[in-house]
Amino acid sequence: MAALGIVLHLGFLAWNVFAVWQNLEVTSANLSHGANTYGGRWKYLTFLNQVLQTAFFGVCLLCDLLHLCLSNRNRCCSVLARLKDCIFAALAFPLGVFVFCSFWSIYTYDRELVYPKELDSIIPQWLNHAMHTFILPLVLIELFACSHQYPSKKNGIAVLVVFGAAYLSWVHWVHYAADIWVYPILAKLDVVGKLVFFGSSLLIMLTFYCVGEWLTRLRWGSGRPSKRKKKKKSN
Structure with missing residues (x-):
């Protein structure tokens, strides 16, 4: 199972690294692309998501390798596993x-x-x-192929909300500093x-967070000991 996880995450990481690299190459070559205006490509949620997915699968691969080489009880493995699960639950899947x-x-x-x-004349269709x-099938495969323990709903949603608020602030700063909207749709709205x-977008992301948690529990179970079991252990 560990070997399968390594192969899976290595493939996903390689694909995302290649996609990010191609994105950088294509957008840098054309000066008329929005990536060459204030904020660069870092103002686009699509690019931020692609970088996030790349980092996530990098953490997954590192976690797989450490679990293969070290004991599962190793503190480093435990911390990295919790980080991996938090990133998946709060950002990688809903985003x-x-x-x-x-x-x-x-x-x-x-x-x-x-x-x-x-x-279309700047960015290839692929x-x-x-x-x-392709981001959708990758996160769905990850959800059904690898077990993830969700953090408490309060903590997971807090991470997602903080990210959403930070990105929203960044979008408005770009508009204030350069008088441009990241996406054309924003220029047409009062x-x-x-x-x-923005409010509906946040609600939709929160819904996707809950969907990811529900699918994970449907596939893997809650993954948490019940309070009754905890009391028995403490006794």
């Missing part, structure tokens, strides 16, 4: 699913609001799918529209 669903929903309605047609499509858009 990956959100990027997929939000991008393709808006794209289907009016692609100019999120991915103008002129980008790279577009690498950023916005204040109320933006509040509804």
Whole structure:
């Protein structure tokens, strides 16, 4: 099982590293791309998510290798496993699913609001799918192939909310500093529209967090000893 995890995570990590590298190469070569404006490509949630997924699978691979070489009771393994589970629960799964669903929903309605047609001549179609499509099957495979113990709902949601608030602040700072909106759809919304858009986006991400937790428990069980068992052990 450990060997299977290593192969799986090595493949996922290699794919994400390649996708990030290609993203950097393609967007750097074209000066008209938004990556060459204020904030660079770091203002795009898609790129941030891709970097996050890369880091996550890197942590997964390191965790697999340490578990193979060291005792599972090793403190380093335990801390890394908790970090891996927290990243998956609070960020990698809900954010990956959100990027997929939000991008393709808006794209289907009016692609100019999120991915103008002129980008087709800059970003290859396969790279577009690498950023916005393949993230979904990867996190789903991860969920069903590898067990993850979710943190307490309060802590997990707190991490997601902090990330969302930080990104929202960053988006508004970019607009304040450079008078540009990260996505064309934001330029077409008034204040109320933006509040509804950002509020609904946060609620959707929180929903995906709960879906990930539910699917994990459906596949692996709760993964936590009951209070009654804890009391027996303490006695």
